[in-house]
Amino acid sequence: MFKLKTMSVAVAMMVAGSAWAATVRDEPIQPIQPAKVENPAKVELGKKLWFEPRLSMSGIISCNTCHNLSRGGTDNLKTSIGHGWKAGPVNSPTVLNSSLAIAQFWDGRAANLQEQAGGPIQADVEMNMPHTLALDVLQSIPGYVAEFKGVFGKEQIDMDMVTSAIAAFEETLVTPNSRFDKWLKGDDKALDAKELAGYTLFKESGCVACHNGPAAGGTSFQRMGLVEPYQSTSPAEGRSAVTGVDADRFNFKVPTLRNVEMTYPYFHDGEAATLEQAVDIMGRLQLGRTYSDDEIGKIVAFLKTMTGDQPQLTMPILPPSSNATPRPDPFK
Ligand code: HEC
Ligand code: HEC
Numbered sequence: 001m002f003k004l005k006t007m008s009v010a011v012a013m014m015v016a017g018s019a020w021a022a023t024v025r026d027e028p029i030q031p032i033q034p035a036k037v038e039n040p041a042k043v044e045l046g047k048k049l050w051f052e053p054r055l056s057m058s059g060i061i062s063c064n065t066c067h068n069l070s071r072g073g074t075d076n077l078k079t080s081i082g083h084g085w086k087a088g089p090v091n092s093p094t095v096l097n098s099s100l101a102i103a104q105f106w107d108g109r110a111a112n113l114q115e116q117a118g119g120p121i122q123a124d125v126e127m128n129m130p131h132t133l134a135l136d137v138l139q140s141i142p143g144y145v146a147e148f149k150g151v152f153g154k155e156q157i158d159m160d161m162v163t164s165a166i167a168a169f170e171e172t173l174v175t176p177n178s179r180f181d182k183w184l185k186g187d188d189k190a191l192d193a194k195e196l197a198g199y200t201l202f203k204e205s206g207c208v209a210c211h212n213g214p215a216a217g218g219t220s221f222q223r224m225g226l227v228e229p230y231q232s233t234s235p236a237e238g239r240s241a242v243t244g245v246d247a248d249r250f251n252f253k254v255p256t257l258r259n260v261e262m263t264y265p266y267f268h269d270g271e272a273a274t275l276e277q278a279v280d281i282m283g284r285l286q287l288g289r290t291y292s293d294d295e296i297g298k299i300v301a302f303l304k305t306m307t308g309d310q311p312q313l314t315m316p317i318l319p320p321s322s323n324a325t326p327r328p329d330p331f332k
Pocket of ligand 1: 098117
């Protein structure tokens with residue numbers, strides 16, 4: 001069912017006109033490129049907003065609460081916990097390499113990172129903060145007013161500026177240089193025999209039909225439970241919530257497998273606690289194939305080679321509130 005197009009031409013990267021060329025192996029997954037920072041001041045502002053708990057009603061929840069950059073950009077919970085200890089309906093996907101995905105959210109309801117970033121601030125199961133109040137808070141903090149002016153040339157802060165700065169920061173959250181990337185770039189020693197056997201199995205059994213591209217995912221929406229239905233108690237219905245088309249029920253954005261060793265538990269409902277379980281379920285439900293423990297071990301060994309360099313951040317120091325700053329209301 002999943003015949004792969006084999007491309008015969010090797011991809012050659014020319015380095016700035018020089019005669020030197022590095023050959024990247026011709027594979028369905030490509031190396032992650034390091035981030036190019038075009039506007040460092042905007043990225044720095046976005047980083048502050050990313051760690052800013054005053055964008056939440058409680059004053060204690062920031063983007064980093066559920067997408068912890070010390071933990072692969074996730075909260076490692078089955079489903080997220082937000083304002084008032086409310087449980088969200090789905091598992092928090094990693095934000096690492098999310099700029100490489102065709103759309104944001106499990107059902108792709110946001111087209112890009114900027115469109116996504118406004119949602120969690122006001123969602124009641126997340127930060128529960130009306131946008132008008134979030135803007136009042138930022139506008140009351142002289143340090144932010146100066147920084148927004150420096151980046152956007154305006155003193156009046158609006159949501160477009162906030163989400164655009166957050167998205168600029170998120171675009172830097174890529175994880176190049178995994179061992180698998182080194183292998184893709186031609187280093188034969190970067191993977192051991194078991195890991196390589198795992199990759200071969202991953203490729204030959206058809207996982208790459210869906211998990212492909214630099215992020216090993218994020219390139220399409222696919223049915224969860226293609227060969228055998230997936231049983232879940234989660235209310236999430238997937239892509240049909242966006243398109244209204246019944247055939248899109250249980251179609252989810254194929255998640256990235258980059259850093260998947262760190263982003264447990266797995267699936268939109270967080271029901272698979274371990275990578276072994278996730279691989280076993282994928283084999284049976286998506287490909288109609290029951291792997292032996294040995295085969296699962298090999299695929300898992302391969303998946304763990306896709307953990308790349310995690311973003312190295314200096315903790316931002318957030319500007320102090322002024323006397324006019326609206327106070328947080330943790331119990332609202
Ligand atoms: C309470 C936990 C929580 C907080 C706080 C939170 N998120 Fe999320 N985030 C989630 C969950 C859960 C999802 C998946 C929701 C869905 O797909 O329906 C998500 C999805 C995302 C995605 C899409 C990733 C993908 O692969 O589809 C991005 C990007 C993101 N959040 C960024 C942010 C930003 C920026 C903030 C802060 C403004 C933030 N999040 C705050 C829990 C949280
Ligand atoms: C037909 C498309 C398709 C195929 C083939 C496929 N996957 Fe998936 N994969 C998905 C989708 C869609 C999800 C998300 C499902 C969900 O959350 O309900 C997923 C999720 C995963 C996850 C969990 C990631 C996370 O962060 O939650 C892992 C691990 C995974 N796949 C590995 C594999 C492996 C290994 C194979 C081959 C045995 C494979 N997949 C084959 C579409 C596919």
